[in-house]
Amino acid sequence: MKQIVLASRPKGEPTKDNFRFEDLELPALREGEVLLQPLFMSVDPYMRGRMNEGKSYVAPYEVGQPIDGGVIARVVESRSNELAEGDTVLGTLPWAEKSIEQARKLRKVDPQLAPVSWYLGILGMPGLTAYFGLLDIGQPKEGETVVVSGAAGAVGTVVGQIARIKGCRVVGIAGTDEKVELLKKEFGYDEVINYKTVGDMGQALKTACPDGVDVYFDNVGGDITDAVIARINFHARIVLCGQIALYNETRVPVGPRFLPLILTRSALIKGFIVSNYSKRWPEGIQQLASWIKEGRLHYKETKIKGFEKLPEAFLGLFEGKNQGKMLIEV
């Protein structure tokens, strides 16, 4: 039985060498605990921040200790009254082939309601991130233009669709022609810009957003964000969800100072993490589930088979290898 630990902290771009597979032996279950067999394991961009020393959103991973993240698991043994063998649960669990957790720290999920992997995606952290970030901070109004960077990712695919439901013109930014096609055909984006091939990003945005940008949902940061900010309207709202383009920088990068524009446009920039909205998660899950049921929200996963592929899948996020939610099927 294996687990994956943080072998070393990355300097800049993470590599496979930052991970190490170790043998794992588990102790006997104690009262209130369950033994878990992972079914689906999530890899997410925010984990990059946890590989650094010092606090980002949440506590950093420790060198020599297992990586953890969102996992859907099956209970294979229980010493808790709350969970029975065979139950499917969602938890923050170590990257291990089996693990032990207190039942009270797990949330039971209903396999009848949706495929269980969805609780790591559209009905989980990425879906809720899209929902609260766009609606609570972005506050899109009918007829407005919403631009989404990292549009083909787990969050971006959901953001675009919600913006469409709200009656907005939706413009995505993504990094391959396949993603551009997918976003237009499957996720209802009005326009999608391939930032890798476009050449003049400013001109492309001007064409795609003839009425300017009212809401910008930012998953990436850096040059792309500079180009979008240059086109914001009065009272624009910039939702800061991710800055993946900058996560692997080894020193503070520089860029154009855009605060004078934020000022003269009376614009808003707001960072957030989904846990800010934890009290409202049930509302979010319910709304997302009902849009799915009505066929108004589509969902896409990039599933990679095999526990041993976890590091590779994670590293793939920074190369844009995922379409929609990236996860490991164990």
Add this chain to the structure above:
Amino acid sequence: MKQIVLASRPKGEPTKDNFRFEDLELPALREGEVLLQPLFMSVDPYMRGRMNEGKSYVAPYEVGQPIDGGVIARVVESRSNELAEGDTVLGTLPWAEKSIEQARKLRKVDPQLAPVSWYLGILGMPGLTAYFGLLDIGQPKEGETVVVSGAAGAVGTVVGQIARIKGCRVVGIAGTDEKVELLKKEFGYDEVINYKTVGDMGQALKTACPDGVDVYFDNVGGDITDAVIARINFHARIVLCGQIALYNETRVPVGPRFLPLILTRSALIKGFIVSNYSKRWPEGIQQLASWIKEGRLHYKETKIKGFEKLPEAFLGLFEGKNQGKMLIEV
């Protein structure tokens, strides 16, 4: 009789050569108009933006046309039922020794309530800017730390005092030792940093703000703002009121990318202009006036005598020559 027109648009730092004095002849009054004699004329940082081509907050000044701005004037002749000879009014008027305006575009002010020049400062645009920016966007809570850049200016002196009224620790940033003293003694600032002599701004902020920064009211932008943002707390609010350090830049300056920090701190940045709050101005004026009456709000003006000193007074803003509100007494 003279007026001052925009002779040319400045490239970078404005100079006296951007202004030209011209002879002025006024036509006869038409129905509904009044002839005005300026008493106090305002110079404000936002005017720099209007000297450029293209829209900033408001329409740009035109080359060959008079500069205009906030003016307190006396009615010397009237063809309106709304205003009588001898009334004192506030208006947006040209930089001219006399001017004609429609009475309906002017607001009568009460010389009994406060010295009339105050309607260009604490009871006017700068006071309302401080009031709505700090309270509506900054939302300071008792015990929080509020940092104000450009602290000794027309807006900054008011912001600090309101933050104190709200029970905050207030830290100012200013550019001379005289201003530092003034802010501490007269305006109740807990700590003031002289950014010109401090050396290590980051360390000075760390010492002055041992619990981090909850609200940052930014009048200046640039390096000072970078240093403050580096110390913001979770859920910090950054009120963008001015970016005077950048107004004279001829190309887009670069600086450290701080959005990753805004993201991980769930912080907010919001630009605004006081006219966004025009419906609530009466509320603001009333509250400011009542704090003044209670002795809780002090006020400072830098008055320069002589119409011909207008360009010089304006240019002085960018050298930090003012303490509190800068204006011309005609």
